[in-house]
Amino acid sequence: MKRVLLSLVLTSLCGSAIAEPLSAWNDTAAKKAIVKWVENATDADRSTFIPPEERYVVFDNDGTLWPEAPLTFQIQFALDEVNRLAPQHPEWANDPLVQSVLNNDIKAVAAAGEPGLIKLLALTHSNITTTEFNQRVANWISSKKDPRFGCGYDRLGYQPMRQLLDYLRENGFKTWIISGGGIDFMRVLSQKMYGIPPEQVVGSFALGEFALTGDGTEIKKTMQGAFNDDATNKPVAIHLFMGHRPVAAFGNSDGDLAMMQYTAANPRAKTFGLIVHHTDAQREYAYDSHPPASGKLVEGLQVAKEKGWTVVDMQKDWKTVFDPAQCPAMETK
Structure with missing residues (x-):
């Protein structure tokens, strides 16, 4: 009898975990849209099925996976x-x-x-x-610690978005970062914070210089041939580094618009677009047309409405912003 009860409990717990893969999200339209798209994309019996070899998804970083205000x-x-x-x-x-x-x-x-x-x-x-x-x-x-949140910068990845990355990978999607941030800077943090390996991180870069040294080799960083991976350069970088047109794109600003438009025009898949709208001044920041540093969101909101992309209201759609176990100070709601 005890074994039967234990089995029922474990089955119930497993079922709950499967039913609630995005526990840091409120049960709003944004979460439902994500889950519905993933279910449609991974069900081989549906016309919306996306083969595993085509499941490439791209994420901006600053303002989408971690804060960009008041400074990146x-x-x-x-x-x-x-x-x-x-x-x-x-x-x-x-x-x-x-x-x-x-x-x-x-x-x-x-x-x-x-x-x-x-x-x-x-x-x-x-x-x-x-x-x-x-x-x-x-x-x-x-x-160093963030002066407002009192946590190390590597603890400030948005918990809902980190869960989303895990959820997508569990369903066979390949997650990439396509960001205006420096490629070398982000690669130091991406594996630990997001589970994204360095080779799947694309950002702004300049050409390095290779040299033989007394004890081996080195690459010296320079400012030669600098490439700013933002706005219309993002689709160019996706083509250059990834070699696949994505089936989903996640951003937060007008600088991500070209990447999202490029993704939405994928002729081989029913795509998905999501914009994180910073609306929570208490737990994070609230801005769109007048950002404190970067990440203006004006045209993107309008295009999202026209295209039917999902717009995440950070205040309403997220139960938590940061993982309370890593950065509890601002989770007051």
């Missing part, structure tokens, strides 16, 4: 690196942009625009080997 993680890393490296570079003393960083004058840094950003990346991301850069990122992750 990589920009914060660059600012922290300028502060750390400044004592080693007395020649920076007469550089207004560096002095703005050292004085924590973020408005002045922002006013420098894209040229200023490129300069900061050149100071902190180039003229070092890829091995050294990876170690610098790892050191930063182990020593």
